[in-house]
Amino acid sequence: MASPQNNTLEKIVSLAKRRGFVFQSSEIYGGLNGCWDYGPLGVEMLNNLKQSWWKSMTFRENIEGVDASILMHPKVWEASGHLEKFADPMVDCKECKARFRVDTIEDEMCGNKAYQGRKAIKCQQENNFTEPRTFNLMFKTFVGPIEDTPATVYLRPETAQGIFTNFLNIQSSSRQKVPFGIAQIGKAFRNEINTKNFLFRTREFEQMEMQFFVKPSDDDKWFDYWKEERLNWFVKLGMDPKKLQWHKHEKLAHYAKVAYDIEFEFPFGWGEIEGIHNRTDFDLSKHEEFSGKSLKYFDDSTKEKYTPFVIETSAGASRIFMAFLCASYNEELAPTADGKEDKRVVLNLHPTLAPIKVAVLPLVNRDGMDEKAKNISAGLQKNYKTFYDDSGAVGRRYRRQDEIGTPFCVTVDSDTMKDGTVTIRDRDTMKQIRISAEKIGSYLFDAGL
Ligand code: ATP
DSSP: OOOHHHHHHHHHHHHHHHTTSEEETTGGGTOOTTOEEEOHHHHHHHHHHHHHHHHHHHSSTTEEEOOOOSBOOTHHHHHHSHHHHOEEEEEEBTTTOOEEEGGGHHHHHHHOGGGOSHHHHHHHHHTOBOOOEEEEOOOEEESSSOOSGGGEEEBOSOSHHHHHTTHHHHHHHHTOOSSEEEEEEEEEEOOOSSOBTTTTBOSEEEEEEEEEEEOGGGHHHHHHHHHHHHHHHHHHTTOOGGGEEEEEOSSOOTTOSEEEEEEEEETTEEEEEEEEEEEETHHHHHHHHHHOOOOOEEETTTTEEEOOEEEEEEEEHHHHHHHHHHHHEEEEEEEOTTSOEEEEEEEOOOTTTOSOSEEEEESSSOTTHHHHHHHHHHHHTTTSOEEEOOSSOHHHHHHHHHHTTOOEEEEEOHHHHHHSEEEEEETTTOOEEEEEGGGHHHHHHHTTO
16 A cells, blocks of 8 residues: 555646656666656746755855856776776566666665566575676767777766766866865766666666865865855745754775765655765876876975865756655645635745746736736746746636745736736735835845845
C-alpha cells in the first residue's frame, strides 16, 4: 500500500506533469530513465532558482562567474581521481537480475518502490548476489570520427573541475586576490545505477557550485562562513528551517578535510541537497602534478607563494527545485465564492521562485473588461512573467493559479471601468485589496518582486 508520504510525492509528480513543470524525457517513446524535461512553468521556476543562487553568490566583490565546457581534456579526470575512484561497487541479484549499489543496498531494497517486488526481497533474504564489481559513473563519448581509446572524453560528472582548471585564468584576468571564489551553474552527468524519486537522483542534472580559494590557515573560518551563508539562502527563499538539517560526513571523500551536507526532509525521508566541503589543496595540487603547470598563488602583500585551500559549496539545482516543490505543496480547505468550502491545492512558493508572478483576469469577458485586462497584462510583462486568463468562473481561475504558485491575481471588474481600480488577491491569505491599476507595478515591487 502506498504510504501517505509516497502519496504526496505521487501527487507532486502528477501536478508537475499536468501543469507543465516537469515531463519525462522522450515520453512518447516510453521515456528515458533518469532524464526529465522542464516544461513551460518548470523552466521559469528553475531559472528563477538559478538566478537567485547566481545573484546571492556572484553579486559580491569577491566571487567571479564562469561557464566552462562540459567536455574537458581526459587528463582532468585522471588528475581529479574520477577515472580511478568515481565508481560504485555493484552487485547483481542472480534471480531477478536487478543491480544494486553495495553501500546503499538496504535503501535500494526497502526504499525504492521499483524493487519492492517479491523477488528482490526474497533474493535479499537469501543473499543471492554476484561478487561486487566496480562500475564507473562517468558517461564516455568520443571526440572526432574514430571511436578508440585516445579519442575518449567524458561528460563531466561535476562542474567543479572547470573551475579548478581555470583558477589562474580567472584570478589574473579579474585581478582577484585570495580569498576569492568562482561560481558556476551547469549540467553534470552521472550514469547512476538506480535513478529514483523523481528529480532526486537522475543521470543528467544541473549543479550550482562555488569554489572559494583561501589561505590554508584560514580554512576553518571560511568553512563556517559558507556553512551559514548557504543555509540562510534556503531560509530566505522561504524554506521552513525545520525541514533542513546538517549531516556531518564521518567517512570522508579522498579529497576532503571536513564535509557537511544540507539535508531536506523529502516525502520519502531526509536527503542531501547541498554539500559544503573543505577540499584542502587537493585539486589544485593534482592539476599542477598532471598538467606540469604551476597553479600556485603569489600573495603580493606577504610575498608568500602557496597553493590555496578550497571551500566548496556544491548544490544540485534540479534536486533543490524538487525540494522547493515538495516544501511548498499544500492541500487545505478554503472558502468558495458561494460560501461553502472545498479543497484547495496551493504551492506556497516564495514569489522569487514562482513561475508566474501575476495573473490578470477580467471578471467577465465583456464591457471592455477583457481589453483593459489585456492592456494591464501587457504593461506588467515588461518586468514580470504574467498570465492572462479569461476562461471559467473567477473562483476556479484563482484556484488554477494557486496550484502553480502564482503569488498575485489582478482582477478587472466593472469598478475598474468606472474608476480605474483593480483588486489584487494574495495567494496565501486569499485576501483582496483594491488599488489603482497604475499602482500594480509598485505594489509588486514592494512585495519583493
Ligand atoms: P549522492 O550521495 O546523493 O549521490 P553526492 O554526495 O555524490 O550525492 P555531490 O557529488 O556532493 O553529491 O554533488 C553535489 C550535489 O549535486 C548534491 O548535493 C545533489 O544536490 C546534486 N546531485 C548529485 N548527484 C545527483 C543526481 N544523480 N541527480 C540529481 N542531483 C544530484
